[in-house]
Amino acid sequence: MSRIGLDATDIRILVAVQKCGQLSKAKLAEMVNLSPTPCWARLSRLKAAGLIRGYHADVALERLGNFSQVVVTVSLSQHRKSDFQRFEAYIGAMTEVTECVATGGGMDYVLKVFTPSLRTFQELMEKMLEAELGIQRYMTYIVTREVKSARPDLAALMRREPGAA
Numbered sequence: 001m002s003r004i005g006l007d008a009t010d011i012r013i014l015v016a017v018q019k020c021g022q023l024s025k026a027k028l029a030e031m032v033n034l035s036p037t038p039c040w041a042r043l044s045r046l047k048a049a050g051l052i053r054g055y056h057a058d059v060a061l062e063r064l065g066n067f068s069q070v071v072v073t074v075s076l077s078q079h080r081k082s083d084f085q086r087f088e089a090y091i092g093a094m095t096e097v098t099e100c101v102a103t104g105g106g107m108d109y110v111l112k113v114f115t116p117s118l119r120t121f122q123e124l125m126e127k128m129l130e131a132e133l134g135i136q137r138y139m140t141y142i143v144t145r146e147v148k149s150a151r152p153d154l155a156a157l158m159r160r161e162p163g164a165a
Contacts, residue, residue: 004049006158009034013043014051015154021055061114068115069143072125073107077136084108087133096124107139118142 006014012032016023023031029039046052061067076083084102091100091111099112115121121140129135 004051010042010046011155011158013039013046017043017052017055018151018154021057065116068118068121069146070113070115070118070121071141071143072111072113073139073141074109074111074135075106075137076108076134078134079108083134087135090128090131090133094124096121 009032013028016028016031020027020031025036025040028043029036032039034042043052074087076087087109088100088102091097091109096113096115097111098114099110101110102108103110113121113124115124125138125140
């Protein structure tokens with residue numbers, strides 16, 4: 001995938017929408033210190049380039065009810081492309097799985113799962129095992145409290161290391 005050339009103003013726009021979501025033209029322009037029309041044109045270009053995938057609310061689930069959150073690590077028995085594709089397609093269709101990352105090292109995947117109860121989580125895991133996804137081993141970690149949940153600091157990530165190309 002080719003990288004898109006971004007300048008400091010583009011980064012400020014991305015930081016603003018990441019932090020605040022959808023903003024009015026005037027408010028965004030004020031936040032990034034640019035007049036409204038060119039600011040909106042830049043935002044449109046960033047959207048068209050696929051850099052902004054959507055806007056989301058950060059809902060306080062703990063205020064809605066007592067849900068179970070479980071982190072699951074999964075190791076597959078085979079490591080062919082078709083094995084990964086089958087597993088990923090299955091996981092992609094599961095609304096209970098809110099995050100899934102493929103990893104290198106001891107485990108193939110790390111999942112974040114939300115269910116109404118631990119019993120429901122166990123039923124979900126039994127269905128996954130019955131689906132013959134090639135799961136060799138899985139480990140579950142019950143989340144007792146969330147210590148930190150944040151989006152990456154875009155401005156810091158975009159800073160170049162000294163001597164980096």
